[in-house]
Amino acid sequence: MKTYGSEPGAPEPVQVGISEFVVRGRDAEDTLKSYGLGSCLAVALWDPDSGIGGLAHVMLPDGDAADGADEKPGKYADTAIRAMLRRMVENGAAYTSVEAKIAGGSDMFEFESFGDGVGDRNTAAAKDELGKLGVPIIAEDTGGQRGRTVEFDTSTGTLTVRTADGDHGVVEL
Amino acid sequence: MKLDIKALGTFYEMAREGAGLAAGRLTRMTGVETRVGVTKLNFMRGSEIQKEFGDGTDKVGVRVELSGGIDGHSVIVFDRESALRVVSTLLDEAGDDFDDMSRSAVTEVGQIMNAGFIDGWADVLETGIDVETPEFVEGRTAMDFIGDLEEAPDADDFALLFQSKIEAVDTEIEFRHYLFPERESMAAVLDRHRDPNSIGIEYDKLAGFDEMAKQGAKEVASNITTLTGIETEVEVRKLNFASLEAIPEEIDDEMLVGVAHELDGNPSGYLLFLFDEGSAREVVEATVPSPPDDEFGDLGVSAIKELGNIMASGFIDGWANVLGTTIDHSPPEYIHDYGAAVIDPVVIQLGEDQEFAFVFDTVMRANDREFDCSIYAIPNQDDLERALNELDVEKVADAETKADVSIDELENA
Structure with missing residues (x-):
């Protein structure tokens, strides 16, 4: 979701809506947040040396096979990861030191039409793309049957994952 | 005039582009930080628009007449308090009434x-749109704002509305925006942006859409009463056309309880019934003889699943009656989770084959207690197009005039 006229230093987290990605530097005072991920997947990339990081809220696995991925790269796992990494490098991140954390990709429904599970497909696509690009996944909280809300702090690289399930609570990746 | 997904997609793009530019300019002018919320195309009957305006609050608005690339009226409607807040960002001394100064500021x-x-819109259509002098309007009902517009729909006619929500961050400023295009102008734009290979849906078949939503809601209300004794009425009934990713964004970021069903038949798709936690507790208390301490334990879950099942049967019967088709629904899948998370799996699955969706959006409410149930029915686009094209609109019109008699009953009479 685009925000117009953000005031500097505003403590409100920046919302990263479905099919969007946002890149921030180490000095950013606001965090990046995606609410209520079900089968959608959050991909957080971070370069610990420059402190440049980004959060993508992807909806579908395969942009290379879809029309319109050029206009909305953030919608698909593969194109979102590539576009976000490119933006980070343009902003001064070192490609070789970028690390990934992923969260989401639940499968809450067992409908016939869902096949192997829509959440699993997103997680697999993100892992595949990160593998191709040589970006290591250093932490993940994926799958299961619960929704998640994630908040990414680019000043520390911490990805905080909250689940609606009381037993699971809050996890810091 | 035919509706076609590609052409409606163009309209949707117009609404989204327009909302983005409008939000940016509001921020530049007032310094208020803004965010574009959900953008939708609504197909609404005049009577529903009147209901939406007639919520009993005072409103002010600014409307302009358009010509050229599209003919019609563009109307911004603020609730009165929001308008006063906007005025206070521009004028040092703003009072509680609309004097000449504040009127001109709002205008x-x-x-x-x-x-x-x-x-x-002009950017998307790649054409020029001419704008007449703006008018300031003040009032409480739809009549005050659009009563004198030729293109505003009569109670039984449809209007295609662009609806955008622009939220002010940290400030309570709410407003709605409507575009009422003239029918011929809209037909010309739809025609120009059509996919030549698509069959499309005849505009007049919108009556079928509306009847589906109406019959579905009616059956659901009656089944809720049978099972729980709770009397409900339909609070909102809208047909939206939106990009798939806009659907979860619209759902409140609170915990929701509900059931989801997969539909198989003509059309296939998904059907969800969602309650806020308070309403879900009411359901459990109304249906379980000795309500448990934990409403969302096994007993509560099975009570909600049972209600979901019976609501789904009612809803689907309503649709099948209108369309004359057979539709089956899967057993209910129970959900208790963050708002957006309960619907994004469905959106993702549909997203494999389509970019946009028609969403039947219905809210049922009880007068005597907390009971809000949101119904989202999202059919597969190709199936829906086919089912509607096969629909005999005259039969739907006949059924409507014989109130409360379903088409099935008419046919079997």
């Missing part, structure tokens, strides 16, 4: 925003 803001929307 200016409304005009800047209208111009933002219109520039966005």
Whole structure:
């Protein structure tokens, strides 16, 4: 979701809506947040040396096979990861030191039409793309049957994952 | 005039572009930080628009007449308090009434925003749109704002509305934006942006859409009463056309309880019934003889699943009656989770084959207790197009005049 006229230093987290990605530097005072991920997947990339990081809220696995991925790269796992990494490098991140954390990709429904599970497909696509690009996944909280809300702090690289399930609570990746 | 997904997609793009430009200009003018919320196309009957306006609050608005790339009226409507807040960002001394100064301040803001929307539409349509002088309007009902517009729909006619929500961050400023295009002008734009290979849906078949939503809701209400004794009525009934990713964004970021069903038949798709936690507790208390301490334990879950199942049967019967088709629904899948998370799996699955969706959006409410149930029915686009094209609209019209008699009953009479 685009925000117009953000005031500097505003403590409100920046919302990263479905099919969007946002890149921030180490000095950013606001965090990046995606609410209520079900089968959608959050991909957080971070370069610990420059402190440049980004959060993508992807909806579908395969942009290379879809029309319109050029206009909305953030919608698909593969194109979102590539576009976000490119933006980070343009902003001064070192490609070789970028690390990934992923969260989401639940499968809450067992409908016939869902096949192997829509959440699993997103997680697999993100892992595949990160593998191709040589970006290591250093932490993940994926799958299961619960929704998640994630908040990414680019000043520390911490990805905080909250689940609606009381037993699971809050996890810091 | 035919509706076609590609052409409606163009309209949707117009609405989204316009909202973005309007939000940016509002921020530049007032310094208020803004965010574009959900953008939708609504197909609404005049009677539903009247209901939406008639919520008993005072409103002010700014409307302009358009010609050229599209003919019609663009109307910004603020609730009165929001308008006063906007005025206070521009004038040092703003009172509680609309004097000449504050009227002209609101008119200016409304005009800047209208111009933002219109520039966005012109960009998408790659054409010029001319704008007449803005008018300030004050009132409480739809009559006050659009009563004298030729293109505003009569109670039984449909209007295609662009609806955008622009939220002010940290400030309570709410407003709605409507575009009422003239029918011929809209037909010309739809025609120009059509996919030549698509069959499309005849505009007049919108009556079928509306009847589906109406019959579905009616059956659900009656089944809720049978099972729980709770009397409900339909609070909102809308047919939206939106990009798939806009659907979860619209759902409140609170915990929801509900059931989801997969539909198989003509059309296939998904059907969800969602309650806030308070309403879900009411359901459990109304249906379980000795309500458990934990409403969302096994007993509560099975009570909600049972109600979901019976609501789904009612809803689907309503649709099948209108369309004359057979539709089956899967057993209910229970959900208790964050708002957006409960619907994104469905959106993702549909997203494999389509970019946009028609969403039947219905809210049922009880008068005597907390009971809000949101129904989202999202059919597969190709199936829906086919089912509607096979629909005999005259039969639907006949059924409507014989109130409360379903088409099935008429046919079997």
